[in-house]
Amino acid sequence: MKVKITAFGIAKDIxxxxxxxxxxxxxxxxxxxxDLISQFPDFEKLASLKFAVNTNYVDxxxxxxxxxxxxxxxxxxxx
Amino acid sequence: MEKxxxxxxxxxxxxxxxxxxxxxxxxxxxxxxxxRNKTKDKAVQYLDFESYEPMALKExxxxxxxxxxxxxxxxxxIHHRVGKVPIGEEAxxxxxxxPHRKExxxxxxxxxDTLKETVPIWKKEVFExxxxxxxxxx
Numbered sequence: 001m002k003v004k005i006t007a008f009g010i011a012k013d014i015x016x017x018x019x020x021x022x023x024x025x026x027x028x029x030x031x032x033x034x035d036l037i038s039q040f041p042d043f044e045k046l047a048s049l050k051f052a053v054n055t056n057y058v059d060x061x062x063x064x065x066x067x068x069x070x071x072x073x074x075x076x077x078x079x
Numbered sequence: 080m081e082k083x084x085x086x087x088x089x090x091x092x093x094x095x096x097x098x099x100x101x102x103x104x105x106x107x108x109x110x111x112x113x114x115r116n117k118t119k120d121k122a123v124q125y126l127d128f129e130s131y132e133p134m135a136l137k138e139x140x141x142x143x144x145x146x147x148x149x150x151x152x153x154x155x156x157i158h159h160r161v162g163k164v165p166i167g168e169e170a171x172x173x174x175x176x177x178p179h180r181k182e183x184x185x186x187x188x189x190x191x192d193t194l195k196e197t198v199p200i201w202k203k204e205v206f207e208x209x210x211x212x213x214x215x216x217x
Contacts, residue, residue, distance in 0.1 A: 008131050009201030010212040047217045052199070055134040071131060071199075077213040078128070078135075078159060078200030079112045079171045079191055 087162035106180030
């Protein structure tokens with residue numbers, strides 16, 4: 001399925017833009033992580049990479065739906 | 080003024096104090112996170128904050144709700160600035176009030192510690208010779 005992805009912070013620099021689309025072979029979010037790391041190895045150097053869907057943190061076993069917007073959350077540093 | 084608020088304008092500690100002031104609260108604590116002029120020994124020119132705003136507001140609200148219920152506060156406000164923030168200006172202000180001071184001190188510390196772990200806001204330190212996303216790498 002086609003997955004819409006939005007990136008913030010250093011994740012935006014790594015993918016070279018705020019938005020991208022990935023074609024993954026299945027529905028589990030772990031596939032998105034795997035694909036991202038293989039396309040952009042710099043993700044492996046981050047202290048962490050979390051995902052959010054519809055403004056909630058989700059873990060890698062999350063099953064993607066057709067219109068989900070996946071947001072990449074690199075290590076946060078507010079405050 | 081909203082209690083949970085993200086803005087690119089300058090923050091006001093007085094506005095935060097006014098939002099939590101209450102005649103039944105004898106203790107009012109304010110935490111202000113300011114932009115420091117250096118990191119280690121390197122001069123910082125300014126910080127540039129980016130947020131995933133709808134989620135950041137939601138996570139900030141969760142922190143305030145949890146703090147209010149855990150420490151039985153009168154109220155808590157959290158204001159965060161985004162965009163370019165110059166040296167010496169406020170990046171974040173947290174204020175809360177409670178009948179006695181202990182609860183507000185504890186709640187305020189909990190709120191800033193949790194904000195730094197869970198709220199999707201990112202800061203970039205800008206130096207004369209480059210820039211770096213804070214905490215990105217181990």
